[in-house]
Amino acid sequence: MARSRWFVAACAALALAGCKDNAPEGGVDTAAEGGIDAARLANAAADTANWITYGRDYSEQRYSPLDQINEENVGDLGLAWFADLDTARGQEGTPLVIDGTIYITTAWSKVKAYDAATGAPKWAYDPEVPGEVAPKACCDVVNRGMAAWGDRLFMGTLDGRLVALDRDTGKEVWSKVTVDRDQPYTITGAPRVIDGKVIIGNSGAEFGVRGYVSAYDATNGEQLWRFYTVPGAPDETGSEPEYLAKARATWTGEWWELGGGGTVWDAMAYDPALDLLYIGVGNGTPWNQAYRSPGGGDNLYLSSIVAIRPDTGEYVWHYQTTPAETWDFTATQHIMLADLEIGGRTRQVLMQAPKNGFFYVLDRATGELISADNYVPQNWTSGIDMATGRPIVLPEARFDKTGQPFIGTPGAAGGHSWHPMAFNPNEGLVYIPAIEAAFPYFPEAGWKPDRKRGMNTGLDLAAAAMPADPAVRQAAREATKGALIAWDPVTQSERWRVPHSGPWNGGLLSTGGGLVFQGNAQGNFIAYAANDGRELWSFHAQTGIIAPPVTYTVNGEQYVALLAGYGGVWPLSPSGILSGQERPLPNVSRLLVFKLGGSAKLPPPPPAQDRPLDPPPFRGTEAQVASGSYSFGRYCSQCHNDAAVGSTVLPDLRRSPALENRDTWMAIVHDGALKDNGMVSFAPSLTREQIEAVRQYVIKRANEDKALERQGRS
Numbered sequence: 001m002a003r004s005r006w007f008v009a010a011c012a013a014l015a016l017a018g019c020k021d022n023a024p025e026g027g028v029d030t031a032a033e034g035g036i037d038a039a040r041l042a043n044a045a046a047d048t049a050n051w052i053t054y055g056r057d058y059s060e061q062r063y064s065p066l067d068q069i070n071e072e073n074v075g076d077l078g079l080a081w082f083a084d085l086d087t088a089r090g091q092e093g094t095p096l097v098i099d100g101t102i103y104i105t106t107a108w109s110k111v112k113a114y115d116a117a118t119g120a121p122k123w124a125y126d127p128e129v130p131g132e133v134a135p136k137a138c139c140d141v142v143n144r145g146m147a148a149w150g151d152r153l154f155m156g157t158l159d160g161r162l163v164a165l166d167r168d169t170g171k172e173v174w175s176k177v178t179v180d181r182d183q184p185y186t187i188t189g190a191p192r193v194i195d196g197k198v199i200i201g202n203s204g205a206e207f208g209v210r211g212y213v214s215a216y217d218a219t220n221g222e223q224l225w226r227f228y229t230v231p232g233a234p235d236e237t238g239s240e241p242e243y244l245a246k247a248r249a250t251w252t253g254e255w256w257e258l259g260g261g262g263t264v265w266d267a268m269a270y271d272p273a274l275d276l277l278y279i280g281v282g283n284g285t286p287w288n289q290a291y292r293s294p295g296g297g298d299n300l301y302l303s304s305i306v307a308i309r310p311d312t313g314e315y316v317w318h319y320q321t322t323p324a325e326t327w328d329f330t331a332t333q334h335i336m337l338a339d340l341e342i343g344g345r346t347r348q349v350l351m352q353a354p355k356n357g358f359f360y361v362l363d364r365a366t367g368e369l370i371s372a373d374n375y376v377p378q379n380w381t382s383g384i385d386m387a388t389g390r391p392i393v394l395p396e397a398r399f400d401k402t403g404q405p406f407i408g409t410p411g412a413a414g415g416h417s418w419h420p421m422a423f424n425p426n427e428g429l430v431y432i433p434a435i436e437a438a439f440p441y442f443p444e445a446g447w448k449p450d451r452k453r454g455m456n457t458g459l460d461l462a463a464a465a466m467p468a469d470p471a472v473r474q475a476a477r478e479a480t481k482g483a484l485i486a487w488d489p490v491t492q493s494e495r496w497r498v499p500h501s502g503p504w505n506g507g508l509l510s511t512g513g514g515l516v517f518q519g520n521a522q523g524n525f526i527a528y529a530a531n532d533g534r535e536l537w538s539f540h541a542q543t544g545i546i547a548p549p550v551t552y553t554v555n556g557e558q559y560v561a562l563l564a565g566y567g568g569v570w571p572l573s574p575s576g577i578l579s580g581q582e583r584p585l586p587n588v589s590r591l592l593v594f595k596l597g598g599s600a601k602l603p604p605p606p607p608a609q610d611r612p613l614d615p616p617p618f619r620g621t622e623a624q625v626a627s628g629s630y631s632f633g634r635y636c637s638q639c640h641n642d643a644a645v646g647s648t649v650l651p652d653l654r655r656s657p658a659l660e661n662r663d664t665w666m667a668i669v670h671d672g673a674l675k676d677n678g679m680v681s682f683a684p685s686l687t688r689e690q691i692e693a694v695r696q697y698v699i700k701r702a703n704e705d706k707a708l709e710r711q712g713r714s
């Protein structure tokens with residue numbers, strides 16, 4: 001096939017020496033006139049009016065040169081318009097803005113389009129994800145965004161579809177199921193489009209799946225290639241590509257039974273000149289390596305950054321951040337590309353601040369480790385051995401080997417999660433929405449997987465539950481924080497930081513106006529000075545913010561937009577007392593759009609509707625509490641919080657009216673009365689006796705917390 005129109009255009013636009021013809025024989029060429037094509041995507045960084053791909057451009061820098069809103073005038077920023085959303089779950093999406101229209105994805109994989117200047121709704125799309133899919137999602141029913149190509153938009157749905165929508169009408173053009181629906185796969189991450197190929201990963205490594213990314217033809221949804229991140233069952237040995245055969249030698253036991261993990265659930269980036277697609281690979285299943293790969297081994301390509309050819313899915317290089325990972329240390333975090341002056345020469349680098357707490361700078365052509373240093377405190381490692389590129393792991397951290405509990409820092413939430421970072425080329429800084437939170441890893445002796453319900457971690461999540469002890473709780477609160485960190489990737493050092501009272505804050509935007517924007521758990525959307533972190537402006541959004549902002553122009557006027565709506569893993573799974581919120585904020589999901597002089601007002605916040613903590617008296621037995629506590633940790637705490645100390649996004653079971661009545665509880669937990677809301681039946685995994693024991697456990701927990709509340713010591 002001759003060089004296609006778009007490709008010549010992209011090369012000309014980029015003036016890239018390395019730009020070469022790599023279109024496959026009979027490959028796709030779906031660039032539409034006036035739509036998004038390769039040239040437009042390659043030029044996205046300079047296209048300040050728009051935000052046409054997840055990370056703003058293929059390098060995922062989330063830096064916009066726009067400077068109409070700047071350090072001098074940001075105090076005049078005000079709400080231009082807002083739109084209420086029809087879900088009250090975590091909003092993590094990055095909007096796309098294309099030629100005056102803003103497109104968002106919300107929780108439950110819904111899509112909406114609005115006039116980007118006025119907020120007039122244009123269309124809405126609902127893929128009608130069945131509520132029953134929710135428990136397959138480890139970390140809320142979230143969606144992070146879309147990709148654009150031609151006159152279409154592409155998104156993954158929580159139930160594993162890749163959907164193509166007509167950008168003008170929101171009508172579905174095609175839809176493909178990208179996963180085995182009998183397995184606990186979901187999709188939360190945004191696809192990317194390269195050369196008419198839609199690249200999409202998936203999620204599920206807390207439960208038991210085999211990770212991969214796939215490419216689909218944007219024209220018709222035909223699958224073009226699939227790249228597995230971990231080797232499959234032994235019967236695949238003969239047919240597997242070399243990179244998987246190499247990986248096979250780094251595993252032992254029967255890892256394929258639970259899939260091995262290695263999901264590509266968030267980060268991707270693309271270098272058009274090198275023609276390399278970078279994917280971030282997640283943790284293993286189960287977390288505890290003693291059960292996953294009992295003889296040890298690096299378990300490639302878990303926790304790795306892998307470079308692949310977007311045309312063919314061919315492996316090029318990899319860098320494993322955490323060999324033999326056992327702490328849920330994903331390397332799925334934001335992958336950002338930049339050209340930096342290091343050691344007197346310009347290096348083409350790839351940067352990542354994955355969960356394990358190291359900030360990595362790699363050569364993105366070769367995967368060579370240039371430097372790494374910790375951006376948050378760590379207690380699992382004493383640093384990186386630069387000769388091998390491997391972390392030096394402290395023996396006590398390997399709970400899988402010692403069989404002893406380990407309180408790890410960073411923990412399973414990571415030093416940084418999916419919340420996007422941002423770059424400022426003028427300051428030479430990467431801004432990191434960092435997390436400082438430990439996790440109690442208690443290995444479970446004699447652990448057995450459950451393929452039907454609940455997480456498969458190989459840990460005893462009940463043994464590590466937060467006790468009703470005010471001193472322990474206070475210590476945990478003090479140790480659980482967040483920060484906006486301005487990181488110099490050349491010197492691997494922190495230039496400044498803004499401390500946050502809680503760990504779970506919003507993704508970032510950096511602008512040519514010398515600003516860094518971030519929302520936080522307290523519900524404040526704040527503009528900081530890019531050079532020293534001074535707070536310059538703030539807006540209260542009535543709900544916690546986790547999503548990253550974007551910026552764009554319409555008719556020459558600059559706007560800043562973001563989704564508000566607290567959720568994601570933190571409000572669902574860790575104890576609700578570790579939110580860092582001064583007062584619990586409800587989920588009020590909205591799209592908020594700001595401009596200079598904007599004067600729109602939000603309606604008054606909804607009244608606090610917390611039911612009082614007023615449980616029935618505890619009349620259960622100690623045996624019930626022991627059984628119920630174990631089941632709660634394994635099956636319930638994923639969504640209803642550690643030790644049942646709820647937050648504001650999902651029902652706080654300590655306050656549930658169903659606690660009063662055994663039959664009501666059974667109708668919900670055993671019979672699945674609320675399955676359409678996501679609360680499925682747990683009968684496949686738990687007997688009626690065990691379900692009743694969970695009720696008794698929650699009643700006991702609620703009474704303990706009520707007693708503390710009375711003493712004013714919760």
Ligand SMILES: O=C(O)c1cc(C(=O)O)c2c(n1)C(=O)C(=O)c1cc(C(=O)O)[nH]c1-2
Pocket residue numbers: 092138139140142187188189202203204205206263265282283328330412413417418567568569570
């Ligand atoms: O292993 C996986 O497949 C997987 C998927 C996801 C996801 O899709 O949201 C998360 C995680 N892991 C994870 O470890 C994690 O901390 C996490 C946080 C969030 C979130 O949206 O708040 N998702 C996920």
Ligand SMILES: [Ca+2]
Pocket residue numbers: 205206282283328330
């Ligand atoms: Ca995970």
